[in-house]
Amino acid sequence: MKKLLCGLLAFVVLSFTHVSAETREDSLLLREDYPQEYVVVKGDTLWHISGRFLQSPWKWPEVWGVNPQVDNPHLIYPGDVIYLTWVDGKPRLGVRRDSGIYPRARTSPLDHAIPAIPLRDIIGFLNDNRVLPEDILKDAPYVLGGRSARIIAGAGDRVYARGTLLEEQRRQGVYRAAGEYKDPDTDEMLGFELTKVADADVKAQADSVISLDVVKSKKEIRVLDRVVPTEEVRIQSIFYPQSSPDGVEGKILKVLGGVRDGGQFNVVAINKGVREGLEPGHVFAIYRQGERIKDPVTKDFVILPSERSGELMVFKVFEKVSYGLIMQSTDVVSIGDTLRQP
Structure with missing residues (x-):
């Protein structure tokens, strides 16, 4: 009887382990029409390539988890061949580079490596859009106008703002409020969205008036635009979903x-x-x-x-x-x- 109970217990444990393993493997499902190989082309992204193999492309870090051919899965270039392999019963993607009888080196600039996601669709928002709390926006200096009482200014012009700089740095951004965000469920104020219109250098401060020289403009500067420290953002293609x-x-x-x-x-x-x-x-x-x-x-x-x-x-x-x-x-x-x- 004792042996029978032990056997039943072992069977239950093994069955549960088997089901758990199947559940874990099911979380990384392959597409029915997945290819055995895929040649990388210009404009590809890791998300796009993984989507040719996986039903959930955002899980690409898992399929690149074991890849001795490439130290950094982001450093994949047009012309590389992506192939499907299996490691411990799980799908993995490998990379095959230039092949031939004789050894040879291939060099490619780092900025030619394919990104994780299409950067062209987000680059402007990484650089030019910000969301600031209401209190910070109210404290930011506002544009009074330009020389000769101008109410519109651009690159090469001097403009004047009133207030106290949020940060004492030479380069400042000129932003325009593009709307406010409120939580749809709680009605909490979440912040104000700002769009950058120009970059300007601080030239002088007298009392509460700030003189700024506009060095680069995307749009015309208008009265009441806000002066906010330029955000230090390092643009990169590395995202791990x-x-x-x-x-x-x-x-x-x-x-x-x-x-x-x-x-x-x-x-x-x-x-x-x-x-x-x-x-x-x-x-x-x-x-x-x-x-x-x-x-x-x-x-x-x-x-x-x-x-x-x-x-x-x-x-x-x-x-x-x-x-x-x-x-x-x-x-x-x-x-x-x-x-x-x-």
């Missing part, structure tokens, strides 16, 4: 670019940030709000269930707001759509 933190759900506040609805490769603002533990690389699943329809029998209105419509990856994080890039979408993405763990 990972699931968003446990228990953190959010909503889309805005589709940046002046439109209400968006799709793949549009940038959106969401109502979660540093205080919720978000970091660049966190991935959310997007759920479209269910439609409100009228029941033909009872005549009352019914809200249909939310349905998954895409995925986004966070690439820039502020205290209470973050910017994310929509990496995949099967439906229109709109303001108010819900974000959950993928």
Whole structure:
């Protein structure tokens, strides 16, 4: 009897272990039409390449986990051959470089390596957009005007601002408020979005008036634009996608670019940030709000269930707001759509 119980217990343990292993492996599912090899071309991204093999492309760090051919999976270049292999029963991607009878070296500039995500879609938002708390924005100096009472100025002009610099540094940014963010659930003020219009150097300060020489402008400087220290941002293509933190759900506040609805490769603002533990690389699943329809029998209105419509990856994080890039979408993405763990 004792041997029988031990045998049953061992069977249960082994069965549970087997099911757990299958569950873990199922979390990294391959596409049905995945290729055995893929040749990298200009314009590819790691997300795009992984999407040819995986049903969930954001899990590409897992398939690059064991790759002795490439020390840094970001250093992959057009012409490289990506192939599927298996390590301990799990799919892995390897890289095959130039081959031939004789050894040879191939050199490529580092900035020619393919990025993790399409940088062309986010570069402007990395450089030119910021979200500041209301109190900081109110304390920032504001533009009075330019020489000869001008109310519009550009590169090469001198402008004057009034107030106290937030940071005593020579290079300052001139920003324009582009709107405010409020939490759709709590009505909490999350911050003001600012768009950079110019870069200016501080030339003099007399009492509360600041003289600035405009060195570069994207748009004309106007009265009441704000002077804020230039943000030191190092542009890089390195993002490591990972699931968003446990228990953190959010909503889309805005589709940046002046439109209400968006799709793949549009940038959106969401109502979660540093205080919720978000970091660049966190991935959310997007759920479209269910439609409100009228029941033909009872005549009352019914809200249909939310349905998954895409995925986004966070690439820039502020205290209470973050910017994310929509990496995949099967439906229109709109303001108010819900974000959950993928």
